[in-house]
Amino acid sequence: MTTEPLLDIADLVVRFGPVRAVDGVSLQLPPGPYGLALVGESGSGKTTIGRAALRLVTAVGGTIRFEGKIITGLRGRALKNYRRAAQIVFQDPDNSLDPRMRVGASIAEALAAHRIATGRQARDRAGALLAEVGLDPAFVARYPHQLSGGQRQRVAIARALSVQPRLLVLDEPTSALDVRAQAAILRLIGELRTQRSLSYLLITHNFGIVSELCEQTAVLYLGRVAESGPTGVLLDRPAHPYTRALRSAVPELGAHTRRARVILPGEPPDATKPPPGCVFHPRCPLAIDRCRTEVPVLRAVGPGRMAACHRAEEVLAEAAPATSGTEAGAPGAATLSASPGAVPASTAGDNPPGSTSAAPER
Amino acid sequence: MRLAIRDLDVRFGDRQVVGIDELSLDPGEIVGLAGESGSGKSMTTLAVLGLTHTVGATVRGSITLDGTELTSLSQRDLREVRGRRIAAIFQSPSMSFNPVFRVGSVVHGALRLHGMTRGQAAEAASQAMRQVLLSPSLLDRYPLQLSGGQLQRVAIAIALALRAEVLLADEPTSALDVTVQAEVLELIRDLREREGMSVLFISHDLAVVAELCDRVAIMRNGRIVEQGPASTVLSAPKHSYTADLLAAVPRISSAGTT
Numbered sequence: 009m010t011t012e013p014l015l016d017i018a019d020l021v022v023r024f025g026p027v028r029a030v031d032g033v034s035l036q037l038p039p040g041p042y043g044l045a046l047v048g049e050s051g052s053g054k055t056t057i058g059r060a061a062l063r064l065v066t067a068v069g070g071t072i073r074f075e076g077k078i079i080t081g082l083r084g085r086a087l088k089n090y091r092r093a094a095q096i097v098f099q100d101p102d103n104s105l106d107p108r109m110r111v112g113a114s115i116a117e118a119l120a121a122h123r124i125a126t127g128r129q130a131r132d133r134a135g136a137l138l139a140e141v142g143l144d145p146a147f148v149a150r151y152p153h154q155l156s157g158g159q160r161q162r163v164a165i166a167r168a169l170s171v172q173p174r175l176l177v178l179d180e181p182t183s184a185l186d187v188r189a190q191a192a193i194l195r196l197i198g199e200l201r202t203q204r205s206l207s208y209l210l211i212t213h214n215f216g217i218v219s220e221l222c223e224q225t226a227v228l229y230l231g232r233v234a235e236s237g238p239t240g241v242l243l244d245r246p247a248h249p250y251t252r253a254l255r256s257a258v259p260e261l262g263a264h265t266r267r268a269r270v271i272l273p274g275e276p277p278d279a280t281k282p283p284p285g286c287v288f289h290p291r292c293p294l295a296i297d298r299c300r301t302e303v304p305v306l307r308a309v310g311p312g313r314m315a316a317c318h319r320a321e322e323v324l325a326e327a328a329p330a331t332s333g334t335e336a337g338a339p340g341a342a343t344l345s346a347s348p349g350a351v352p353a354s355t356a357g358d359n360p361p362g363s364t365s366a367a368p369e370r
Numbered sequence: 371m372r373l374a375i376r377d378l379d380v381r382f383g384d385r386q387v388v389g390i391d392e393l394s395l396d397p398g399e400i401v402g403l404a405g406e407s408g409s410g411k412s413m414t415t416l417a418v419l420g421l422t423h424t425v426g427a428t429v430r431g432s433i434t435l436d437g438t439e440l441t442s443l444s445q446r447d448l449r450e451v452r453g454r455r456i457a458a459i460f461q462s463p464s465m466s467f468n469p470v471f472r473v474g475s476v477v478h479g480a481l482r483l484h485g486m487t488r489g490q491a492a493e494a495a496s497q498a499m500r501q502v503l504l505s506p507s508l509l510d511r512y513p514l515q516l517s518g519g520q521l522q523r524v525a526i527a528i529a530l531a532l533r534a535e536v537l538l539a540d541e542p543t544s545a546l547d548v549t550v551q552a553e554v555l556e557l558i559r560d561l562r563e564r565e566g567m568s569v570l571f572i573s574h575d576l577a578v579v580a581e582l583c584d585r586v587a588i589m590r591n592g593r594i595v596e597q598g599p600a601s602t603v604l605s606a607p608k609h610s611y612t613a614d615l616l617a618a619v620p621r622i623s624s625a626g627t628t
Contacts, residue, residue, distance in 0.1 A: 049550075050547055157407070187406070187576070188406065188614060188618040190620070191618035213547055213548060214620070215548075219621075219622055256552075257551065257552040258577075259555075259575065259580070260577050261604060261616065272549050272553075
């Protein structure tokens with residue numbers, strides 16, 4: 009990353025009452041086309057980070073820079089300009105489109121608010137934007153309820169793109185959609201990222217959708233980064249036991265690709281009373297005494313990779329045989345599945361070593 | 371055969387929303403009913419529960435439980451079957467619990483409705499909670515104080531306490547985190563092993579179906595376009611729609627191969 013990051017988040021802290029929803033997170037997003045995935049369970053802080061980046065929630069600590077300028081103190085005109093540069097697409101398009109407005113008017117409203125176009129010109133632009141997201145331009149005359157969920161999400165994307173943002177926050181853009189609509193939206197994002205040179209944060213709980221769209225992935229747990237790195241190697245060889253568990257929990261087609269499943273006991277802890285030491289230790293199959301007392305710092309564990317785990321090297325070493333096509337009795341699988349409730353894999357014939365390539369092609 | 375559906379026809383007025391020729395569930399079998407929104411999966415659940423009239427639909431055809439025809443039962447007799455012999459869990463467990471009542475009172479109410487005394491219900495509820503790996507103390511809490519995964523387990527605990535023979539699971543994990551989903555799937559698998567419960571698992575997620583189900587039926591526009599052993603249907607689909615659905619499932623292992 010030689011160029012200046014488009015978005016540079018440093019030591020971000022966001023509080024909701026007693027809850028530190030985001031607790032010292034640092035992330036960088038290079039200029040587009042580039043995707044950074046924020047992955048985690050409910051309550052991990054992934055959505056809050058996205059909203060803080062857009063100034064939709066207020067940070068109580070840390071800095072957020074966009075193109076080198078701190079955006080946390082922006083007001084008035086400057087804030088409005090920033091909002092034009094940074095747009096968001098929400099999970100549920102029903103809540104982001106006014107049901108009483110025709111689709112064309114919804115898009116034209118965004119254009120008018122940022123004084124890009126008004127009247128007839130705005131309506132023409134709306135039609136062109138619909139075409140760009142794969143919809144019939146004649147849909148400008150439709151109401152949201154006349155469209156399917158996937159079509160509505162395309163409209164929400166068109167509206168976000170209408171102001172030509174440089175940064176897009178995609179907050180679970182496909183999780184409310186059927187599987188075919190989801191695949192189509194993911195394809196669309198893939199096309200738009202190249203055509204528009206988009207840079208985006210893709211917020212999701214589903215590892216399944218990040219591999220083709222995001223060069224980098226950050227795994228979040230209870231408001232902190234557990235692990236970050238190039239998506240491909242992070243998924244193939246997790247360095248954090250939480251990443252490994254999350255990865256193994258994703259159902260996949262084809263039993264031959266199934267890994268030893270690590271079932272995590274319990275749920276993420278109460279965020280008002282985070283546990284001492286490593287916040288993940290109560291659920292971690294590898295926790296040792298040190299994890300109960302000493303907070304692991306996020307540190308380099310490989311090229312471009314960071315992990316906040318005292319035992320990251322062991323996790324990485326264990327992951328190595330698991331990716332070389334050994335049987336279910338591989339040391340890594342055996343150690344990790346020793347936790348109560350874990351299910352041994354039927355077969356663990358995993359990806360060949362050559363598949364550990366990194367980010368999607370640009 | 372425990373549950374058998376034949377020539378099921380569900381309609382809103384003239385519009386047919388479900389037209390199933392044949393779908394059955396053996397004891398201890400997990401059958402997936404997969405399809406997209408609007409394919410008729412959930413209407414099929416409502417038909418089995420004898421609840422289609424609540425949404426204004428009419429049912430024709432046959433649904434039998436261990437040979438007993440359910441479609442001709444009175445609502446009063448159906449109440450004996452529903453909940454007790456055929457239990458159901460839904461996508462949003464918070465909708466199954468009244469927010470102003472403690473979880474325990476909802477559970478006890480369900481058990482007492484099916485003939486347990488106060489003491490029996492309390493005992494059975496605690497035992498079932500332990501079976502789904504929850505502390506019985508959670509029964510004293512309000513629904514909002516439990517997570518989605520915990521509430522879904524409580525819903526399953528009710529089915530367990532009543533020793534239901536058939537569990538209708540309508541997208542029971544779609545609203546849950548993947549880690550919690552994994553636990554709930556494990557629990558359903560476990561119920562089948564230990565209790566011999568038959569499960570009709572309704573889902574739009576073919577990867578989940580592949581992992582959990584013995585057989586699968588693919589639904590589209592109210593009809594089953596293909597059914598058979600899950601491993602066969604999902605690895606060598608005969609119908610192009612099944613193939614389309616399979617192609618749309620995201621694959622993690624394709625990282626970097628594009």
